Amino acid sequence: MSAAKPFLLELHCEEIPARFLKPLTADLSTAITAWAAGQSLELTGLEVFYSPRKLAWRAASLPLAQADQTETQVGPPQRMCVDADGQPTIQGLKFAEKWGLPFAAVRFEQPAGKKEPCAVVTVTKVGRPTVDLLQEALPGLIAGLHVPKAMRWGNSEFEFVRPIRSILCLLGNQVVPITVDGVTAANTTWGHRLFHRAQPEPVVVSEPAAYEAALEAAGVVVSVDVRRARIAEQLDTLAAGVGGRVVADAELLDTLAEIVEFPKIVCGEFPAAFLELPKEVLVTSLREHQKSFCIEKLDGTDLLPCFLTAANRTDDPAGFVKAGNEWVLKARLYDARFFFAEDRKLALSVRMEKLQALTFQKDLGSYHDKTGRVVAITKALAKRLSLDEAHIERALEAARMAKCDLRTLMVGEFPELQGIMGGEYLRHEGSHEEVWMAVKEHYRPAGADDALPATALGCLLSLCDKLDTVGGCFAVGIIPSGSKDPLALRRAGQGLVRILWERGWALTPRDLCGVVLGIVGPKATKPAAETTEALLAFFKDRVAYQLELAGYAGSVRRSALAAGWEDLADLKARCEAMSGFADDPRFASLAQSAKRIGNILKDEIPSGNFDGALLVQGEEKELAGQLQRLEATTDQAALLGVLADLAQPLEAFFGAVMVKCEDPALRAARLSLLHRLRQAFLRVADFSLWQ
Amino acid sequence: MHIQELILRLQRFWADRGCLIGQPYDIEKGAGTMNPLTFFGALGAKPWNVAYVEPSRRPADGRYGENPFRVYKHLQFQVILKPSPAKVQDLYIESLEALGIDFSKHDLRFEEDNWESPSLGAWGVGWQVVLDGMEISQFTYFQQVGGQDCRPVSAELTYGIERICMFLGGYDNIFDLIHGEVKTDDGVFPVTYGEMRQREEFELSAYSFEHADLDLHRTLFASFEKEGWRLLTDHGHFLSAYEQALKMSHTFNVLDARGAVSTTERPAVIKRVRDLASGCAKAYLEHQETSAATIAAAGKGGAL
Numbered sequence: 001m002s003a004a005k006p007f008l009l010e011l012h013c014e015e016i017p018a019r020f021l022k023p024l025t026a027d028l029s030t031a032i033t034a035w036a037a038g039q040s041l042e043l044t045g046l047e048v049f050y051s052p053r054k055l056a057w058r059a060a061s062l063p064l065a066q067a068d069q070t071e072t073q074v075g076p077p078q079r080m081c082v083d084a085d086g087q088p089t090i091q092g093l094k095f096a097e098k099w100g101l102p103f104a105a106v107r108f109e110q111p112a113g114k115k116e117p118c119a120v121v122t123v124t125k126v127g128r129p130t131v132d133l134l135q136e137a138l139p140g141l142i143a144g145l146h147v148p149k150a151m152r153w154g155n156s157e158f159e160f161v162r163p164i165r166s167i168l169c170l171l172g173n174q175v176v177p178i179t180v181d182g183v184t185a186a187n188t189t190w191g192h193r194l195f196h197r198a199q200p201e202p203v204v205v206s207e208p209a210a211y212e213a214a215l216e217a218a219g220v221v222v223s224v225d226v227r228r229a230r231i232a233e234q235l236d237t238l239a240a241g242v243g244g245r246v247v248a249d250a251e252l253l254d255t256l257a258e259i260v261e262f263p264k265i266v267c268g269e270f271p272a273a274f275l276e277l278p279k280e281v282l283v284t285s286l287r288e289h290q291k292s293f294c295i296e297k298l299d300g301t302d303l304l305p306c307f308l309t310a311a312n313r314t315d316d317p318a319g320f321v322k323a324g325n326e327w328v329l330k331a332r333l334y335d336a337r338f339f340f341a342e343d344r345k346l347a348l349s350v351r352m353e354k355l356q357a358l359t360f361q362k363d364l365g366s367y368h369d370k371t372g373r374v375v376a377i378t379k380a381l382a383k384r385l386s387l388d389e390a391h392i393e394r395a396l397e398a399a400r401m402a403k404c405d406l407r408t409l410m411v412g413e414f415p416e417l418q419g420i421m422g423g424e425y426l427r428h429e430g431s432h433e434e435v436w437m438a439v440k441e442h443y444r445p446a447g448a449d450d451a452l453p454a455t456a457l458g459c460l461l462s463l464c465d466k467l468d469t470v471g472g473c474f475a476v477g478i479i480p481s482g483s484k485d486p487l488a489l490r491r492a493g494q495g496l497v498r499i500l501w502e503r504g505w506a507l508t509p510r511d512l513c514g515v516v517l518g519i520v521g522p523k524a525t526k527p528a529a530e531t532t533e534a535l536l537a538f539f540k541d542r543v544a545y546q547l548e549l550a551g552y553a554g555s556v557r558r559s560a561l562a563a564g565w566e567d568l569a570d571l572k573a574r575c576e577a578m579s580g581f582a583d584d585p586r587f588a589s590l591a592q593s594a595k596r597i598g599n600i601l602k603d604e605i606p607s608g609n610f611d612g613a614l615l616v617q618g619e620e621k622e623l624a625g626q627l628q629r630l631e632a633t634t635d636q637a638a639l640l641g642v643l644a645d646l647a648q649p650l651e652a653f654f655g656a657v658m659v660k661c662e663d664p665a666l667r668a669a670r671l672s673l674l675h676r677l678r679q680a681f682l683r684v685a686d687f688s689l690w691q
Numbered sequence: 692m693h694i695q696e697l698i699l700r701l702q703r704f705w706a707d708r709g710c711l712i713g714q715p716y717d718i719e720k721g722a723g724t725m726n727p728l729t730f731f732g733a734l735g736a737k738p739w740n741v742a743y744v745e746p747s748r749r750p751a752d753g754r755y756g757e758n759p760f761r762v763y764k765h766l767q768f769q770v771i772l773k774p775s776p777a778k779v780q781d782l783y784i785e786s787l788e789a790l791g792i793d794f795s796k797h798d799l800r801f802e803e804d805n806w807e808s809p810s811l812g813a814w815g816v817g818w819q820v821v822l823d824g825m826e827i828s829q830f831t832y833f834q835q836v837g838g839q840d841c842r843p844v845s846a847e848l849t850y851g852i853e854r855i856c857m858f859l860g861g862y863d864n865i866f867d868l869i870h871g872e873v874k875t876d877d878g879v880f881p882v883t884y885g886e887m888r889q890r891e892e893f894e895l896s897a898y899s900f901e902h903a904d905l906d907l908h909r910t911l912f913a914s915f916e917k918e919g920w921r922l923l924t925d926h927g928h929f930l931s932a933y934e935q936a937l938k939m940s941h942t943f944n945v946l947d948a949r950g951a952v953s954t955t956e957r958p959a960v961i962k963r964v965r966d967l968a969s970g971c972a973k974a975y976l977e978h979q980e981t982s983a984a985t986i987a988a989a990g991k992g993g994a995l
Contacts, residue, residue, distance in 0.1 A: 014780060015818060017803035052801070149805065151816045153832050154774045155843040162816075163832075165777070193784070194794050259802060290824060309824060311798040318796040324823020324858065331760045338758065357953050 004042070004063045005172030008208035009138065010049075010056035011180075012166040012189050017149075018258035020161050021050040021224070024145060029057060031141045039133055040066055049211075049222040051261045052312075053190075056222060058208050062171060066127030073099055075119035078108040092119060099123050131176050138169070138178045156181055166190060166202070173207045191218020192261050194313055219314060220261040228257035234265035235293060235308055242267065244295040244304045252287055259291070260312040268292075268326040272305040274333045279303055280420045281336055281410065288414060289332045290325065339409040348425045349400075351407035358406060361487075363476040364523050367403045370468060375399045376519045377464040381512075385505060391434075391457065398438035398461050401426060405439075419443040445495045448549060452499055463499045466492040471516030474538070475524035475531050490542070497542040500568050501550075508566040509539035540565055547575060553582040555591075555690045562686035574684050577636040586647035591690030593650040594681060597674050598688050600659055608679070610672035614665055619656045622649050624673055630680045639684060646677075694766070694856050694884065695871040697790060698744055701768050701850065704789040705742035708782065710770065713743035718934055719941040722747050723769030723849060724808060727933060732771055733836045733845040734972055735979045739773040744852070748941065750948035753896030756889040759864035763895045764888070766852040774843035775832055783820070783830065783848055790855070798823050806831045810940050810964040812838035812972070815847065827855050837972020838965070853884070899948045908951075912942045912960075919967045929974040936967040 009032075016024070025048040036043035045060025075081065081092030088096075088103045096103045099121050108117045143158070150159040158181035169176040169185035178185045188202035195218050203218045205211055215222045221230070232253060239246045257263065274282065279294075282303055286292040292309040296302065307329060311321045355368040364370065378399040382392045405411050405422030423440020427433075434457045441453035442461040453459045469492050473479070480489050500507060513535045517528050524531065543565050547557040556578045565571055581587050612624050626646050633639045659670045681687055702712050716726040723729065723745030732739045745767045753763035772779060780801070788794065801818035806829060808814070817831035829849040833841045856868050866885030873880045919935030922928045943960055946952050952960055 015801035015803075019803075149816060151832055151834060151844075152842075153844050153846075154777065163777075193780075194799065197784075197794050259800060311823075312800050313798050316798075320796050321798045321823050323861075324798070324825055327858065327861070327863075328823075328825040330863070334758075334760060 004061040005174075006170075006208035007043070007059040007062040007134075008056070008168065008170045008205070008211055009058075009176075010054055010168040010189055010211075011142065011164050012054055012168065013160075013164050014162045015052045016050075016055070016162050018052070018255060020147070021052075021055070021258055024147070024161065025050050025055050025057065027145055028055070028141065031144070032057060032059075035137055035141060036062065039137075041130060041133070050224055050258075051220055051222050051227075052259060053193075053261065054220070054222060056168075056211070058211060063130060064171065065129045066133070068127050069125045071123050071125065072111075073121050073123055074111050074114070075106070075121070077114075078117040078119065081106070081108075081119045095119050096121065131171055131174060134169070134171065134176045135178050138176070139180045142180050168205055170205065170208055189215070191215055192220050192313070195219040221263060222261075224257050227260065227263045228253060231256055231263045231265055231310060234263070238265060238267040238308055239293075239295045239306075242295060242304060242306050244297055244306070245300075246308065247283055247294040247296050247303075249287065249293065252291065252293060255291060256310040260310050262312060262314050264311045264313055264315065264321075265308055266311050266316055266322050266325060268307050268309065268322050268329065270305050270307065270326065270329050270333060274337065275303060275305055277333070277336055277340055278420070278424045280417060280424075281340065281414070282333075284414045284417055285332055285336045286329070288416075290329055292325070292329070335413070336410070339413055343408040343410055343421070344425060344428055347429060348404045348408075348422060351404040352400070354407040355403055361473065361476070361478070363525060364472045364520070367406060369523075370472075371400060371403050373468045373472070373519050374402065374461075374464050377468055377515060378460065380515045380519070381460065381464060381507065384507060384511070385460070394432055394434050395438070395457050395460055397431075398435045398442070398457060399464060401431075401435070402439050402442055402461060402465060445498060447491065448494070452502055456503070459499045459503055463496050466496040467512055467516050468520065470496065470538070471513065471531075471535065472520045472523065474535050475517060475520045475526055475528075477526050479534055479538070489538075493538060493542045494545065497539065497546050497568075498549075501546050501572065504569050504572075506569065508568070509536060509543075510566055513539075543568065543571070547571075550575070552579055555587075556582055556685075558689040559591075559685035559687050562689050563682045563684060573636045577640045578685060580637075581640055581644060584644060586644045587687070587690060589647040589651055590643060591687045593647070593654060594678070594687035594690070596654060597678050601671065601675060601678065604671050604675075606668070606671035606675040608672060608676060610669040610676075612669075614669040615673070616666065617657050619649070619653045620670065620673065623653050623677070627673065627676055627680065631676075636684070643681070643684065650677075692791065692856060692859050693869045693871045694852060697852060697856055697859075698766075698768065700789055701786060702742060704786045705740075705770055708740075710740040710742040710772075713741045715743060715745050716937075718937045719748050720745070720937055721749055721940065721944060722808070723767040724813065724847065725811065725937055725940070726769065727930065729769060729771050729847065730811065730813075730836060730933065730968075730972070731929075731975050733773060733833050733841055733847075734839055734976055736842065737773075737979075739771060739845070742768070742770040745769055748895075748944070750895075750899035750944045753892065753899050753948070755896040756866065756885075756892035759866070762853070762865060762888075763892055763899065768850040768852055770848040770850075771845050772848075773845035775846035779846045780830075783828070786848075787822075790859070792822070792859070801830065804829065809958075809961045810943070810968065811836065812965045812969040817847075822858070825854065825858055827851060827858065837975075838969035839972050839976060899945055903945050903949065905946065905949060905951050908942050908946050912939055912946070915939045915942065916963055916967060920970070923967070923970050923974060927974060927978070929971040929978065932967065932974075933971040936964055936971060939964045939967065 029046055029048055033043060033046060041063050043059050043062050047058050049056040075095035076091055081089055081095065083089050092106065093103055096106050101121055106119050106121055109120045110117045111120065147161045150161065152159055153163045164180055164183055166189060167178065167180060167183055167185040168187065168189040169178055170187055175187050176185060187206065188204050190196060191203050203214050205214045212222055221227050235246045283294050286294055286307055290309055292307040295304045295306045295308065297304060309325050316322055355371060356366050358367045360367050360370045375396055378395050382395050387395065401422060405418060405425065408421055410421045411418050419442055420440055423436045426436035426439055434455060437455050438453065438457040438461045441458040442465055444450055444453050444462060453462050470489050473487055473489055478487060513532050517531060544557065544561055552575050556575055560571060560574050560578060615621050615624055626649055630642050633642050661667050706712050713728045726743065726745055728741050728743060732741055746764055747767050748764045750763060752761050754761045776782065800821040802821055804819035805816045806814065813836040815831040815833040819826045820828040820830055827850065831847045833845045833847060835841060853865050853868060857865060862868055866883060866889050868884040869881050870884055870887050871882060873882055915935045915938045919932045922935065923932035943964060
């Protein structure tokens with residue numbers, strides 16, 4: 001084993017889009033690891049670094065050369081290599097020559113599988129220096145990286161994410177002089193752009209271990225984790241300094257860590273008059289336009305007129321960074337206030353007609369058409385949920401208004417404020433609180449982590465909107481498959497199921513399919529029966545996933561689903577009851593017995609009725625008694641207890657009783673007993689799927 | 692800094708670094724890229740460096756001269772460097788230093804912003820340049836123009852002149868900017884951007900949003916298109932045909948500002964502009980090939 005040294009590669013580029021940094025470093029890590037394995041080089045401790053202008057990889061150790069390898073080569077038989085006088089024959093000499101050895105190095109042995117001694121040589125394959133191997137391989141690995149939006153620059157045909165301007169590549173303290181698109185590696189790199197306005201010389205990195213320190217001295221913190229941690233710390237300190245706390249946003253924190261080379265957080269202010277804008281508008285405007293965090297009061301209610309943003313330098317000596325960001329933010333908020341004021345000059349309902357020109361989906365028509373359908377669905381479901389007249393009227397009003405904000409200036413500027421703005425504008429118009437709250441929250445839940453609308457009407461509107469989207473799309477043949485789900489129907493379907501699940505409404509997916517297909521019917525391009533089948537399969541998958549999200553054990557989910565999934569309230573009650581027994585060994589036994597019952601009944605058509613008097617053995621009489629008790633129990637939790645108690649009698653039954661006996665009457669009675677048991681099990685679950 | 696001083700400094704800077712100083716092209720357009728100095732200059736193999744000011748019209752951005760930050764017409768300073776130099780970012784930073792920006796005190800970032808002009812069949816990748824949180828320039832490596840691959844690749848730098856002026860001077864209202872000073876025997880009179888432009892903003896916004904005759908514009912759009920294709924196909928004239936494409940583009944923008952183009956018909960209308968522009972680009976390259984010998988004999992760079 002030869003000596004090993006740390007290895008470092010850095011591609012110094014013009015600013016790389018933040019979204020590509022992580023995937024690109026990960027991809028080359030994979031490629032380098034696979035390459036090293038293929039070269040029999042033991043590469044350990046590979047870590048990655050990135051910053052806007054750098055992609056870097058460092059291994060804790062990489063051997064300086066491949067190990068030498070010896071191989072035994074077998075040649076012709078001894079009698080053909082040596083003549084009667086013991087002199088080498090031509091054939092013998094040629095064999096030695098082939099492996100570059102003198103004849104003296106040839107020995108004669110009988111290798112396994114040969115019938116006589118043969119000429120044998122030991123050949124040493126000298127391992128190659130790693131520097132040479134890297135030099136040959138790295139340019140190809142780098143050029144082979146998949147870049148989603150690759151570019152060319154200057155006169156070159158080379159394509160990469162952004163122009164590569166210098167390369168640092170070291171094995172120990174030795175430069176690996178790879179060349180990529182005319183740029184040859186050295187032991188130098190470049191620090192922060194502004195650092196080099198005063199320092200025209202590049203930064204020398206003498207060895208891989210010196211990498212981070214050398215760059216930090218030149219104004220670059222090359223580890224994204226370190227940058228993120230330092231930013232988070234400054235955010236908290238600065239927010240506390242103005243008596244508030246940061247409005248958390250993990251995604252924005254990641255973004256800030258990726259767009260600066262040195263993390264400096266600046267706290268600025270904006271005129272308090274802008275606080276009249278809805279909180280969501282301020283948070284969105286600051287995030288989208290200025291990549292800035294808002295600060296809220298410690299009780300989480302209102303915002304403070306302050307913001308936090310990242311600067312790509314170590315300090316703000318003249319306060320220009322603060323002043324500049326404040327200036328820009330003011331212009332942005334001025335715009336937001338303009339939109340907010342303009343939008344309120346007209347009632348939200350005025351936008352209704354304009355929805356005709358906004359396509360929802362080619363076959364399903366405009367958002368105006370969609371609104372009509374959502375209103376109709378709301379009407380049908382509100383009736384089924386037995387809402388009173390006043391609530392039905394409010395639900396319909398909310399459904400009519402739900403999409404109008406898509407035609408407002410504010411949502412045009414910030415699409416993610418859809419729903420929220422509609423709700424805010426209705427609130428300003430003096431709508432009923434239930435109406436504006438429902439409109440405001442009807443896009444929720446936006447994902448598994450998001451909450452449901454807080455109010456019943458909000459949930460109803462969200463459900464009706466999603467039902468129209470999913471049912472409508474299925475009816476015109478847009479059905480998610482594999483990774484293809486461009487309209488995010490799975491997410492909509494999941495939200496819908498979650499609302500049913502958490503609200504406990506007595507609506508089944510089959511009811512919903514009936515309602516939506518009746519309403520979307522005129523637009524449908526597929527037969528209703530086909531759509532219903534596809535929709536039910538889709539909802540069954542969503543329900544299965546809902547059970548997973550709810551945290552039930554696999555055994556509980558599988559067996560409960562198989563015994564019926566459409567009545568969600570019932571399914572939930574069964575899952576809850578069974579969860580208490582998830583680790584109960586009696587249920588494992590019950591599962592075994594349930595499987596046996598299934599096998600025994602496979603080719604039989606038992607009647608459900610039998611004469612208990614026919615049963616002869618104690619074990620089967622005991623079981624028949626238990627069956628009666630089981631059938632008489634209606635409460636889910638108690639039922640589970642009775643089932644658990646059945647495990648032992650069932651085991652005893654199968655241990656002692658031969659079901660398919662000679663006597664046809666007894667045999668029929670036993671089969672019927674098992675059939676009845678299975679029917680009773682299925683009221684709760686299919687226990688044959690327990691394990 | 693006065694607007695005219697900023698322009699003069701940028702022109703001096705880029706002229707000193709080997710750029711021709713071009714002039715605005717006298718047809719309405721949405722961006723400096725549409726000037727033939729860029730559109731055709733970025734095509735073909737010949738070296739080409741040019742810088743110029745371009746008034747750019749965005750009818751939908753009109754605010755009747757009442758919004759302190761947004762206007763119907765603004766000034767772009769446009770630089771094309773072909774092929775893109777290895778130190779193009781450093782050159783750009785030096786140009787900002789020439790405007791008096793001291794980077795020991797300011798924050799500068801290049802944030803991903805890929806540029807695309809569907810009506811020119813052009814796209815590139817690059818950044819918006821952000822100074823102390825404000826976007827002051829667009830920086831693009833052209834990959835395609837008029838549907839044709841750019842070989843070599845040009846770097847395009849676009850400075851937002853009013854924005855930079857406002858930022859440097861800490862102005863809160865674009866109309867308060869000083870364009871320059873008029874010096875007469877009677878004294879020195881500073882002239883504001885508002886004096887020069889506010890009434891124009893008002894009238895052009897009113898025109899875009901209220902007074903433009905939509906039927907006329909629909910007819911004009913179709914007529915310019917017909918004229919352009921006639922010039923291109925019957926005569927092989929890509930420069931006069933390209934002017935028609937520019938007129939189509941502006942006519943479309945006026946219709947669009949009025950909401951007279953529905954979202955569904957939009958892509959098809961834009962494609963009609965792109966088809967003519969792309970036809971011009973292709974004809975230009977063919978023309979370049981046939982006259983390549985002449986240009987090669989001259990041994991000089993030059994786009995047209």
